Amino acid sequence: MAAAYAVPRPSFLASRFVAVSAILLVILAVWYVGAIFLNTNAQNLFDARDGRTPTLRQFIESTWSQSKPRLPAPHQIAIELWNTTGEIALATKGTFVERVQKTLANRQGLFYHTSVTLSSTLLGFAMGTLLGIGLAVLVVHVASLDKSLMPWIVSSQTVPILAIAPMIIVVLAAVGITGLLPKALISTYLSFFPVTVGMVKGLRSPEPIHLDLMRTYNAGSAQIFSKLRWPASLPFLFVSMKVAIAASLVGAIVGELPTGAVAGLGARLLGGSYYGLTLQMWAALVAASLMAGILVAIVGFIERRVVRRMGLAR
Amino acid sequence: MSATLRNWQGFPAILAFVTLLVLPVALVDGLPVFVAGLGVEMILVLLLLLFALFAATRTDAAPAGDLALAVGALAAAALTIRYLPGAELAMTEAARSAAAAGRSTMLARIAIVPGLWALALLAWLLAWQLVSRLAVARGPNSSAHFLLGIAVPLIFGLSLLFLWEILARGFGVPFVLLPPPSAIGAKIAASLPILLADFRQTFLKAVLAGYAIGCLSGFLVALAADRVASLKRGLLPIGNLVSALPIIGIAPIMVMWFGFDWQSKAAVVAVMTFFPMLVNTLAGLTASDAMQRDLMQTYAATHRQALFKLRLPAALPFIFNALKINSTLAMIGAIVAEFFGTPVVGMGFRISTEVGRLNIDMVWAEIAVAALAGSLFYGIVTLIERLATFWHPSFRQS
Numbered sequence: 001m002a003a004a005y006a007v008p009r010p011s012f013l014a015s016r017f018v019a020v021s022a023i024l025l026v027i028l029a030v031w032y033v034g035a036i037f038l039n040t041n042a043q044n045l046f047d048a049r050d051g052r053t054p055t056l057r058q059f060i061e062s063t064w065s066q067s068k069p070r071l072p073a074p075h076q077i078a079i080e081l082w083n084t085t086g087e088i089a090l091a092t093k094g095t096f097v098e099r100v101q102k103t104l105a106n107r108q109g110l111f112y113h114t115s116v117t118l119s120s121t122l123l124g125f126a127m128g129t130l131l132g133i134g135l136a137v138l139v140v141h142v143a144s145l146d147k148s149l150m151p152w153i154v155s156s157q158t159v160p161i162l163a164i165a166p167m168i169i170v171v172l173a174a175v176g177i178t179g180l181l182p183k184a185l186i187s188t189y190l191s192f193f194p195v196t197v198g199m200v201k202g203l204r205s206p207e208p209i210h211l212d213l214m215r216t217y218n219a220g221s222a223q224i225f226s227k228l229r230w231p232a233s234l235p236f237l238f239v240s241m242k243v244a245i246a247a248s249l250v251g252a253i254v255g256e257l258p259t260g261a262v263a264g265l266g267a268r269l270l271g272g273s274y275y276g277l278t279l280q281m282w283a284a285l286v287a288a289s290l291m292a293g294i295l296v297a298i299v300g301f302i303e304r305r306v307v308r309r310m311g312l313a314r
Numbered sequence: 315m316s317a318t319l320r321n322w323q324g325f326p327a328i329l330a331f332v333t334l335l336v337l338p339v340a341l342v343d344g345l346p347v348f349v350a351g352l353g354v355e356m357i358l359v360l361l362l363l364l365f366a367l368f369a370a371t372r373t374d375a376a377p378a379g380d381l382a383l384a385v386g387a388l389a390a391a392a393l394t395i396r397y398l399p400g401a402e403l404a405m406t407e408a409a410r411s412a413a414a415a416g417r418s419t420m421l422a423r424i425a426i427v428p429g430l431w432a433l434a435l436l437a438w439l440l441a442w443q444l445v446s447r448l449a450v451a452r453g454p455n456s457s458a459h460f461l462l463g464i465a466v467p468l469i470f471g472l473s474l475l476f477l478w479e480i481l482a483r484g485f486g487v488p489f490v491l492l493p494p495p496s497a498i499g500a501k502i503a504a505s506l507p508i509l510l511a512d513f514r515q516t517f518l519k520a521v522l523a524g525y526a527i528g529c530l531s532g533f534l535v536a537l538a539a540d541r542v543a544s545l546k547r548g549l550l551p552i553g554n555l556v557s558a559l560p561i562i563g564i565a566p567i568m569v570m571w572f573g574f575d576w577q578s579k580a581a582v583v584a585v586m587t588f589f590p591m592l593v594n595t596l597a598g599l600t601a602s603d604a605m606q607r608d609l610m611q612t613y614a615a616t617h618r619q620a621l622f623k624l625r626l627p628a629a630l631p632f633i634f635n636a637l638k639i640n641s642t643l644a645m646i647g648a649i650v651a652e653f654f655g656t657p658v659v660g661m662g663f664r665i666s667t668e669v670g671r672l673n674i675d676m677v678w679a680e681i682a683v684a685a686l687a688g689s690l691f692y693g694i695v696t697l698i699e700r701l702a703t704f705w706h707p708s709f710r711q712s
Binding site for chain 1: 547
């Protein structure tokens with residue numbers, strides 16, 4: 001009889017995959033139509049200058065193939081992405097390792113800029129996670145810090161650190177600290193907060209009865225931490241880390257803005273906005289979004305592995 | 315164990331007090347001056363400090379002891395700042411003496427006034443003791459409890475500011491690196507009109523407009539998606555994905571589309587705030603229990619009635635969560651968008667240009683205003699949340 005109560009699987013047409021794909025298709029369609037309208041003015045100017053009177057079909061096709069469109073069509077962005085990634089990789093010569101190295105070192109290519117942004121994202125994320133866990137441990141174990149420090153941690157995030165980013169970069173450069181660290185510090189500031197908040201919650205998540213049990217075992221606070229609080233907090237840690245790594249990427253991108261458009265996805269954005277290279281901007285944006293998605297997915301993958309290993313999976 | 319831990323500040327405080335008595339505390343005309351040479355006011359401060367020290371070494375918490383601690387810490391802090399060399403003076407003096415002795419600037423500063431450092435340390439220890447006492451104290455009634463909840467972080471914040479001032483001035487930290495809070499305060503007072511104009515441009519125009527548009531449209535789309543099951547099934551994963559994307563990157567595109575003025579910043583803010591609101595509202599609309607929804611059905615409630623009487627109120631905590639997240643996102647979005655082109659007014663514009671001129675005190679003044687505005691914005695949303703969702707377990711007194 002149990003089968004009668006089982007939740008029926010949604011049919012293929014009602015599944016999430018179909019729903020998501022349908023909405024993505026709608027977005028694509030709206031995008032293409034929007035590209036026509038947003039690029040109309042410029043196209044009219046071009047046509048008037050060249051003395052052309054295109055048919056409607058020609059007109060629409062040309063709005064989708066301008067070199068500096070207000071809104072590039074999706075396929076233009078895809079082509080730009082391919083030109084700055086795959087084509088550069090294919091054009092290199094030598095052994096596989098050499099080709100990878102050359103591709104990563106090519107300043108015209110997105111791989112180079114992505115790797116620059118990725119390195120400061122990861123460094124900032126690592127520092128932010130460690131700082132966040134450390135602060136959470138302090139807040140949970142020192143009663144006076146909970147009341148005094150925690151409100152400041154919360155209000156620290158209402159300070160728009162992204163606004164301070166240029167100052168941190170410029171000031172640290174004036175002292176002689178340049179390169180990865182200043183950008184990573186901004187990522188750290190953005191990523192420590194979700195970890196602290198999540199871990200404070202997580203380290204407090206063991207129920208009083210469990211804590212009492214540990215006390216009946218005469219466990220010290222270090223033992224309670226390593227055997228009860230830390231394992232109990234891991235699910236919270238992973239949720240926070242997913243938020244933190246996305247925030248860390250934002251920090252890295254914004255940290256690259258004031259460096260004078262040298263390297264990184266943020267610099268690509270800024271350079272594109274200076275010279276009106278919209279395709280470059282959109283390609284950088286898509287690359288950053290892909291990176292965010294992949295990073296979050298990697299954290300999610302590790303989370304599933306750890307949770308299964310700990311026997312917490314449901 | 316907890317009593318000794320709470321009171322560990324007592325012994326170092328006594329040590330600092332003795333150091334203060336036997337070592338010079340200030341330089342007058344280049345000559346070291348001891349505590350005894352500073353006259354009546356110093357003797358008064360020493361008396362206050364003795365009271366505070368007595369309170370600090372006791373384990374029983376009494377209001378009188380807290381008061382003595384507060385007064386002692388305040389007196390010590392005020393005196394420290396009074397005899398601390400001014401920022402510019404400290405630097406020239408330190409540079410001169412360092413050059414004469416052939417030592418580094420920093421060492422020269424530390425070697426001059428050890429007594430003053432002892433005084434600063436004493437002030438800080440007393441403040442810490444006060445904070446850890448108040449943190450465990452319980453007020454006699456709810457309003458006193460509320461005041462305590464404000465006082466503890468406030469004292470902590472003040473002692474952080476004090477520490478910043480002491481370190482920045484005492485070590486002669488270069489002005490471009492970290493100006494002392496007093497200099498930032500002076501700059502704020504001196505440039506109020508500029509700060510006000512920037513605040514109006516960035517906050518009152520860009521942030522508020524974008525916040526309202528983004529939150530409202532996110533809310534309405536969520537309501538629409540809630541009616542169509544397949545729309546919701548598709549929107550939720552997409553919304554979750556987009557929430558993790560670096561949306562701030564669209565700032566240059568929006569500046570290109572909507573021009574340099576505040577409209578482009580409002581557009582960035584609207585896009586940034588849209589998705590958190592969408593996702594949270596959708597999640598909130600499913601927050602009511604199946605039992606409660608069944609009850610609505612037995613009342614023959616229409617979709618609209620069930621929405622307004624049950625599901626929206628149940629979704630309020632989620633909606634306010636989005637409003638709070640969005641309040642900080644909105645500030646960030648508006649300020650960063652100004653880096654990509656702006657009229658010659660606005661917080662982001664001011665920060666990026668003054669950094670270029672190395673007017674760091676102006677940058678800090680702008681940051682202070684932004685932090686204040688952001689905290690107030692957040693605080694107001696929290697206050698409205700408390701009033702609107704007073705029934706929620708997290709706000710009920712345990």
